[in-house]
Amino acid sequence: MSPETISADAVIDTVSAVFMVVGALMSLGAAIGLLRFPDLMSRMHAATKPQVLGLFLLLCAVGLQLRTWWVWPVLVVAWIFQLLTVPVSAHMVGRAGYRTKHLHPELLSADELEAVVQQAAGKRGFTDDDE
Amino acid sequence: MTRKRISLRQELPLLVWLVIVWGALWQNFSAGNLLFGALIAVVVARLFYLPPVELGGRFNVLRAVPFALVFLAKVVAASFQVLYLAVVRGPRVISAVVAVPLRSHSDLLVTATGHVISLIPGSVVVEVDRSTSTLYIHGINVRDAGDADKLRKEVRDTEAGLIRIMGTRAELSALKQEVGA
Numbered sequence: 001m002s003p004e005t006i007s008a009d010a011v012i013d014t015v016s017a018v019f020m021v022v023g024a025l026m027s028l029g030a031a032i033g034l035l036r037f038p039d040l041m042s043r044m045h046a047a048t049k050p051q052v053l054g055l056f057l058l059l060c061a062v063g064l065q066l067r068t069w070w071v072w073p074v075l076v077v078a079w080i081f082q083l084l085t086v087p088v089s090a091h092m093v094g095r096a097g098y099r100t101k102h103l104h105p106e107l108l109s110a111d112e113l114e115a116v117v118q119q120a121a122g123k124r125g126f127t128d129d130d131e
Numbered sequence: 132m133t134r135k136r137i138s139l140r141q142e143l144p145l146l147v148w149l150v151i152v153w154g155a156l157w158q159n160f161s162a163g164n165l166l167f168g169a170l171i172a173v174v175v176a177r178l179f180y181l182p183p184v185e186l187g188g189r190f191n192v193l194r195a196v197p198f199a200l201v202f203l204a205k206v207v208a209a210s211f212q213v214l215y216l217a218v219v220r221g222p223r224v225i226s227a228v229v230a231v232p233l234r235s236h237s238d239l240l241v242t243a244t245g246h247v248i249s250l251i252p253g254s255v256v257v258e259v260d261r262s263t264s265t266l267y268i269h270g271i272n273v274r275d276a277g278d279a280d281k282l283r284k285e286v287r288d289t290e291a292g293l294i295r296i297m298g299t300r301a302e303l304s305a306l307k308q309e310v311g312a
Contacts, residue, residue: 026210029210032214032217032218037221037224041257044269045253049209052250053206071158073154077155091245094255094257113257116260
């Protein structure tokens with residue numbers, strides 16, 4: 001092998017190593033967030049978001065290491081499906097959490113949904129959730 | 132059958148996407164495989180009928196590429212921000228639920244805006260009011276009214292970007308008037 005191809009390999013290896021470490025760091029961040037954030041809603045941020053970047057970086061690293069062009073479409077499709085599904089699950093859990101009052105009002109600086117919910121509940125004749 | 136037929140032009144983006152997924156899963160983009168995939172895509176789209184997505188009728192690629200790059204940059208920046216918050220602020224983090232009224236009433240744009248906003252770490256869509264097309268967003272580290280305004284502005288800027296990419300002409304001209312005013 002000529003020195004040039006070796007250095008190109010080294011560059012690809014370095015880039016994918018950085019991608020993998022940073023991607024793993026994002027998963028670590030998710031775990032730390034789950035432990036340390038105070039309520040369900042802020043935990044949802046940690047539980048769902050860092051993977052968007054983490055998976056992107058790890059898939060890039062896989063693509064760089066396999067060095068065949070036909071693996072890229074699969075990786076792109078995998079990431080797009082992640083992009084399509086993550087917000088839905090985050091929204092469903094967040095919404096259910098809000099409705100069942102799994103939140104700490106003292107940790108919210110503003111809650112512009114509460115008044116709307118109160119109003120809607122009043123209109124329909126509900127007083128409060130049975131909890 | 133009483134259901135409305137949708138035109139092939141409206142269905143085409145879905146079919147193309149299905150063929151791409153087919154080719155990607157087989158890892159084979161030869162003409163024969165793609166043709167067979169197209170056949171299956173048509174059959175699937177006919178058998179498992181879904182309400183058609185109402186597209187705006189235009190798609191601006193020149194706007195989409197910078198939007199995608201800015202989106203990726205925002206995801207990177209916000210990921211590290213949430214990581215920082217998790218490690219340093221932890222249990223003392225202050226959040227807020229902010230109402231953001233959107234300009235567009237099209238389901239596609241409201242969904243796309245909600246998706247993009249949800250994918251950028253630090254904001255989750257908690258509730259959607261479809262009748263007024265208002266998103267209620269839980270933002271992390273929103274400590275006062277100034278931060279809430281910043282979040283609101285970011286959501287509306289995201290929507291503006293999406294309207295420039297794939298909004299209808301009416302929405303686009305309304306946006307131009309608003310920016311010009």
